[in-house]
Amino acid sequence: MNIQKVISGFFFILAMTTNFGFFYGDPANLDYHSKYELFAAIIVNLIATILKLGDKTQLGSVLLATSLVADIQLIGAATVWAFAVYGLGGLNLEATVAVISMSGGALLANIVSVLLFIGDTLKSKR
Amino acid sequence: METNSAWIIIHRMRTPLLVIILTFSISILGLTLIPGQDDQGNPYYMTFFDAFYFVSYMATTIGFGEAPYTFTYPQRLWVSFCIYLTVIGWFYGIGNIVALIQDKKLARELGIARFRSKVRKLSEPFIIVLGYNNVTKEIIQRLSLEGIRTVVVDKDEEKIEEIELENFIPEVPAISADTTKPQTLKLAGIHQKNCQAVVVLFEDDIKNAKIALMCKLLNKKINIIVKSTTKENTEHLRNIGIRHIENPFKIISDRLYFEITAPYIWLLEVWVFGHILKIRKKEFLPKGKYIICGAGRMGRxxxxxxxxxxIEYVFIDIKSSEYKKMKQSAIYGDAEDIKTLLNAGIKEAACIIAATKDDMINLTILSTAKKLNPNIYTIARENSVEDLSIFKSARIDKVYILEKILADYTYNFIAKPLTNRFIKLIHKKDNRWAMGLVGKLSATIGKNPLLFEITLTPKEAYALANALKEGIEINLEVLRRSRANYKQHNKILFLLYHDEEETILLPPDSLKVKYGASLLVACDEEAKEDFEYVINNYYELHYVLYGEEATVGIWKKCKLLG
Known part of the structure; x- marks a missing residue:
């Protein structure tokens, strides 16, 4: 067992699950989506990104790319939320749906990332 | 991946980034969970945006105060904890960045990246010089004047800094790296199309041979100029197909031989390297007994x-390093030394050669010898070009500078291939022939003829090359004609003609030149200007060919213009 693999695997999957946790629920109603979960998703995704930095292999580059996509989408979601509340004076339906669908996009990227990670692990002989 | 430097940065920044993210997220989360009080006394919870905003300016020690409302005590408790947490994290990150800037490994990688891009951007022909010292410095300077760029690799960091301070124009890209490694040579651009030659002139023969072999394997087409001082090594280098092998000791040996037996061949050779075309009286070597001090490679x-x-000779074996150790001085000439000189027959010797590795010892040997025999002819080996003035003022009859000879020959091989060929050919002639040529040169041109090479291509001889392409026959006599009056000739002599089929020493006037051939020309300043006009300008060429002005337009008389 490789402790580094455990840690990175833990964060990759946690990034996906927290993301899913936020995304799951009625996309038009923010009551079903916890802001704490979005916060957790952003932080865990950032950590996962940093763990992926510095891997020179082809797979490492693709993993990093998926993570960056997820980061941008999640931070985008948070920005839209903040902008809607403070800039537009409240969340309307359009902003709510945008926040949720952006996190959905991030979720897709995270799923790809986890699939790649699992595939790599299965191929590994150690 | 191309740039290692980017990877080094990413690697080193991983932990600091993690620390910053963690400390930020803990602080932000804490702030959103702790209840506060707004200005009306109602309880409220900070939003994520409020918390993020507050932590951002707190962690960076900007500190705008408590926002959006004055904090309650539970909040302050948490904030005082966060201050230390985030500020430590932040400083750790900044500290790491600063350390990274000073990191030697990173600086080196950045240097390599810069060097690589400089070498790639070279569009002119260039040569790779391995090892930077007095010899290669002179080669670089002279090649720069010819428009040939150089790239330098040296193991020593200080030498590379020296190059940077030297401010060569155009710039000479340089890097410190292990010259015996193939990666280094690749980095220096050995695979590039415009890389013409590699110069390997280290002291160590084995190292030279090793690098030469490596260059040959990396790029078959490249010219390799390599120094080799032993026969076995030279043979070995020849076997792997290296054509230009330089042995400074062999060159000196040849020069001495010609100086004694055929002074005019010697004169032609040194004239090529900048001597005037006349042997001064004191330059004739005496015939008689020679004493050689120092029995090293040079002495032998x-x-x-x-x-x-x-010629009869005796050795006095002086090893400079041992001498200095034994006598604790670099001054030759105590009672014991004088006895040695007397025993060697200094009184009746005609010439003494000081050929040790130490300049000071060489100088003192010769001054002692002069005291014992005022008429003796003195020859010194000078080891470094730097203290030339001392040797000049010491009134030594002749000075051999190994470094200069090496630089001269290398430069000629790279920039003046015909001159190089010329020297090889005259070595096979005898003194009378050389005397004749010197006489002819000084009679037609004077004591200080210019020497230059020209290749008959449109680049160097536009009109002539195009005329030759058209099939017009032009012989060497035409090229000597004056621009002012075609019946007269300029002060010009062709020393060597070379094309794909033949090489002719002193080509006759009737020789018809071919397109792409090259010529070694001796002439005076005025003739050079005329010659260059004639070969580059249609009208001038037409005039010297047919003795009439070329006219264009409705008459179309200019045959050259078609």
Whole structure:
């Protein structure tokens, strides 16, 4: 067992699950989506990104790319939320749906990332 | 991946980034969970945006105060904890960045990246010079004047800094790296199309051979100029197909041989390297007994030259390093030394050669010898070009500078291939022939003829090359004609003609030149200007060919313009 693999695997999957946790629920109603979960998703995704930095292999580059996509989408979601509340004076339906669908996009990227990670692990002989 | 430097940065920044993210997220989360009080006394919870905003300016120690409302005590408790947490994290990150800037490994990688891009951007032909010292410095300077760029690799960091301070124009890209490694040579651009040659002139023969072999394997087409001082090594280098092998000791040996037996061949050779075309009286070597001080590579090479010339000689074995250790001084000439000189027959010797590795010892040997025999002819080996003035003022009859000879030959091989060929050919001639040529040169041109090479291509001889392409026959006599009056000739002599089929020393006037051939020309300043006009300008060429002005337009008389 490789402790580094455990840690990175833990964060990759946690990034996906927290993301899913936020995304799951009625996309038009923010009551079903916890802001704490979005916060957790952003932080865990950032950590996962940093763990992926510095891997020179082809797979490492693709993993990093998926993570960056997820980061941008999640931070985008948070920005839209903040902008809607403070800039537009409240969340309307359009902003709510945008926040949720952006996190959905991030979720897709995270799923790809986890699939790649699992595939790599299965191929590994150690 | 191309740039290692980017990877080094990413690697080193991983932990600091993690620390910053963690400390930020803990602080932000805490702030959103702790209840506060707004200005009306109602309880409220900070939003994520409020918390993020507050932590951002707190962690960076900007500190705008408590926002959006004054904090309650539970909040302050948490904030005081966060201050230390985030500020430590932040400083750790900044500290790491600063350390990274000073990181040697990173600086080196950045240097390599810069060097690589500089070498790639070279569009002119260039040569790679391995090792930076007095010899290569001179080569670089002279090649720069010819428009040939150089790239330098040296193991020593200080030498590279020296190059940077030297401010060569155009710039000479340089890097410190292990010259015996193939990666280094690749980095220096050995695979590039415009890389013409590699110059390997280290002291160590084995190292030279190793690098030469490596260059040959990396790029078959490249010219390799390599120094080799032993026969076995030279043979070995020849076997792997290296054509230009330089042995400074052999060159000196040959020079001494020619100086004694055929002074005019010697004169032609040194004239090519900038001597005036006249032997001064004191430059004639005496015939008689020679004393060679120092029996190293140099001493033995000189002895070989003397032997070939049939001159009697004796050795005085002085090893400079041992001498200095034994006597604790670099001044030759105590009672014991004088005895040695007397035993060697200094009184009746004609010439003494000081050929040790130490300049000071060489100088003192010769001054002692002069005291014992005022008429003796003195020759010194000078080891470094730097203290030339001392040797000049010491009134030594002749000075051999190994470094200069090496630089001269390397430069000629790279920039003046015909001159190089010329020297090889005159070595096979005899003194009378050389005397004749010197006489002819000084009679037609004067004591200080210019020497230059030209290749008959549109780049260097536009009109002539195009005329030759058209099939117009032009011989060397035409090229000597004056621009002012075609019946007269300029002060010009062709020393060597070379094309794909033949090489002719002193080509006759009737020789018809071919397109792409090259010529070694001796002439005076005015003739050079005329010659360059004639070969580059249609009208001038037409005039010297047919003796009439070329006219264009409705008459279309200019045959050259078609």
């Amino acid at each position: 090479a000189l002895a070989e030259g003397l032997e070939r010339a049939g």
